[in-house]
Amino acid sequence: MSAYALNRRDLDFLVFDWLRIEDLLDRPRFADHSRETLSSMLDLSETLARDLFQPAYKKSDQVEPWMDADGVHVIPEIAAAVHEHAASGLMAGAFDHDLGGLQAPLTAATASVACLMGANLSAAGFGMLTMANARLIATFGTPTQVQTFAAPQLTGEATGTMCLSEPQAGSSLADITTLADADGEDALGRRFRLRGTKMWISGADHDVTGNIVHLVLAKTPGPDGRPLPGVKGISLFIVPKTLPDGERNDAVVTGLNHKMGYRGIPNCVVAFGDGFAKPEGRPGAVGYLVGEVGQGLAQMFQMMNEARINVGLGAAMMAYRGYRQSLGYAQERLQGRAGGSATPTPIADHPDVRFMLMTQKTYAEGALALTLYCARLLDEEQTGPTPESARRLLDLLTPIAKTWPSEQGLIANDLAIQIHGGYGYTRDFDVEQVYRDNRLNPIHEGTTGIQAIDLLGRKLARDEGALADLLTRIAATSAKARTGDLADCADALDQVWSRLSDHARSIASPLSPQALFGATQALRAWGHGVVAWLWLDLALTASEGPQDDFNEGKRAACRFFFTYELPRIGLWLDAAGAGDTTTLTLPMEAF
């Protein structure tokens, strides 16, 4: 079996050569950083990944989190990995010095977490959720809330969760019924009592840290005492497992979901205000309002968008891991006699295996490039000269950055299993677990179908100029490519983007049933269009580097993507526009 290890040069190529992260270092926020400090962050991330996250990979699948009278438990190896991640400073890498962070560029912090995700995706989930939670509190909370609830997450004393879904309300947050009744005010803000059940909550209880900070969406009652309808009545509350005075809050995990994969982190049903505890003798879990009443969903979308890009990043790293492991296996495993060899040859010599390897490479590395590009846009939003433009472009790309790695990453993982043959179907090898871990990614934080509606109905139909920005960037890549040996790719890219632009103009808001019917096909077309652009851009960067195997591989991957993947865009757009209504109007009995 081929052990997984990141090829560090892949990461350096993306972060330093392609995204030119050193250009950020002139900005005052990053005054303490240099190429050396950022490289050290990645070195340390690799070490943590190798020494703590990777060794727990198999066991975290075999020994699922379990629950007893003391709550939920995870294997000690996971706890050790999360602790060390926090203690290393890497977890808070992008946070302000004031909060104990390293104040590094988000691009570097994202590349750091990518190392851990590749080694153990679900274990890295603790840090990912914790940082997104802390960042939301840091953005919208009062200074006291930040100090009380965000700061302990940065030091590893607490972890964080996001509590949105309920058993009856997954994608449809307007239908949540968790209710928050006003309960006065104290130094931590406006206090409420929450009652309701949240579902699919990762890390909602465990024995990794003493405290857990839940960020909970709930509805305040209207004048009639009933929850306000729709999403406008939704507010955001901080609900800690343990209250600042040490009392146990009434936020209790009542069940664990037994998952197909992604088992290092428990996924929980959480009862708020179910009577397990009555802090200060009153029913309901104590929660502190963040910001204003009714702002919950808007605030939560900061965390949600960060989580979506992290989902894409995790999916990219699972694709990358499967690719690297099947690449190793294909060079070790002898079978058949490729090219008329007299003795058995490595299966990497079989043309079909090469096709599967290169497909994986284009998906895995393309997905990683896409998500790191988004991290770079976050840096532009935070410290760049045109933050608003960076935000708009990031908004446009978020559904793609969430979905493309998730969907294509699974196809890559499927190929990694296939290359391993029967061995890949056994649990002795990693690739079947990699697939199972990754299978969550097209579902959580908004399914692929939800992302498609977001891209078409919200981002493209109500375009605020982001598409023009994107087209300008693509045109710049294309113009540069036209002067060299990738000119044919530039032509192909221009043609594809001409069609995608036409498609964008054809979208009417609200989306018609026919448009909704083909929305996922359209999302695929956009995803491939964006990644084609990125591959051409990557190939240009590779062309500027030393002419070695590594850079030749990037250029070959670009060519492969343009030959074998780009043509699919037209087909998806045809499908998106086919306007078939037969299936839409068919009685269910006919299915």
Added chain:
Amino acid sequence: MSAYALNRRDLDFLVFDWLRIEDLLDRPRFADHSRETLSSMLDLSETLARDLFQPAYKKSDQVEPWMDADGVHVIPEIAAAVHEHAASGLMAGAFDHDLGGLQAPLTAATASVACLMGANLSAAGFGMLTMANARLIATFGTPTQVQTFAAPQLTGEATGTMCLSEPQAGSSLADITTLADADGEDALGRRFRLRGTKMWISGADHDVTGNIVHLVLAKTPGPDGRPLPGVKGISLFIVPKTLPDGERNDAVVTGLNHKMGYRGIPNCVVAFGDGFAKPEGRPGAVGYLVGEVGQGLAQMFQMMNEARINVGLGAAMMAYRGYRQSLGYAQERLQGRAGGSATPTPIADHPDVRFMLMTQKTYAEGALALTLYCARLLDEEQTGPTPESARRLLDLLTPIAKTWPSEQGLIANDLAIQIHGGYGYTRDFDVEQVYRDNRLNPIHEGTTGIQAIDLLGRKLARDEGALADLLTRIAATSAKARTGDLADCADALDQVWSRLSDHARSIASPLSPQALFGATQALRAWGHGVVAWLWLDLALTASEGPQDDFNEGKRAACRFFFTYELPRIGLWLDAAGAGDTTTLTLPMEAF
């Protein structure tokens, strides 16, 4: 959760309306059969599926086969299901009366096993392997061998295995090293002593039946005492776990593979002649030669081809199961407000969910049609007026019937999970297990890559007229469709088959590296082309039936397939012919 149940009308539609199985009943072999007897077989199959196979589904995943000093064990529910399958007479449904079979058409026997496969694929694997094993012995064995080794399999006293692969020789059977030394002759035939290790052997030990009949490929030594090189030295041996005199044979399972799914049947490493037992005091497992020395691979291909179609059938039924369960779930689960509804609507009303449902329907029912069509060809080969022509067409279709259901079935299963959302990712629902069970199918009995080489390099490049037969049948469907409201589909089908025919003519033997590079893409194109034809044919049958929702659904599925799936054929053929050599010649260091 939506419990799985077959829609019996789907099966009746395929078997009686479309394949017109009643037309077979004029043939002498089937003199005892009528529509009623065949319907009874299917009724009984449904009962067995519901009462024995289905209840064991979850448990057979949770409690894997285990091994102790007594050998390998499976859960008693599996043993009960296999026993009842044999006792019912259904397992031997297609066998001769002389051997205790029902002498029913293979089409009916295949539809019968499909019922069981949908309920519990891996449990049905016992019967599938056992019947293919018995059929091979019945075809090539001596009367004594048939009586001793095939007959007990038909009554459920023994089960059968196929032992081809070895740890170092999976796809490459030329490299097997199991050696068979001559050891005299007795009433059962020429006796040999086998030594070697077989890998990936399903059902090689268990406590379901007292005896197990292994069919083993091994090499006899050449004049120098060493195994003959290549596939020509391969012979076929019957190696029972227990010899006719009651002595334990030296065929011992030394390890179990721990699989991603498909766990109802143990998958084993088997040591032959490793010294566990020494029958009659001599080393080596006792094996009886089937037919002549050197004929092993050719004989085994009867069993292999049958197994390949059964793999396709199982994959089709997994696709079908996932479809039916997600169809049920989509009608139960309320979420969001499709079409401006004031209250939450079933997710089946969301256009995106309908797209996923209809895609599954076209894959699942198309795959089932394809594999049952192959069973019908087996009946033509066995009892029809032009057996040779049926055999040739079946040979051509076998790699497609094995692969298309396996590959497209997994995509269908992925969509079934997706429709279930977070619930689909939990083990409380069936769909993630369905996916895991099905994931074996593109691997075993020849991977997708192997099937692609078989289709292009063997079946199409050395075409014996099968393609002309196929084109004649397609033209007949197309001509019939042209007279009605499906005329546009007929035109599209003709165009596609014109391109596929061009592709067939372009294939040079032996396949070039470029052709091998794109072979899997070509196989996909051929698969979609064949299934498009079948869908049009199904729609024509539906048009001739009552104009109800059921038949309307078949016609809608045909239209959907032609709108959204047919166009992919051109793209795959483009990819197959792209002739890219960059990836082929790239140094491994560049990957």
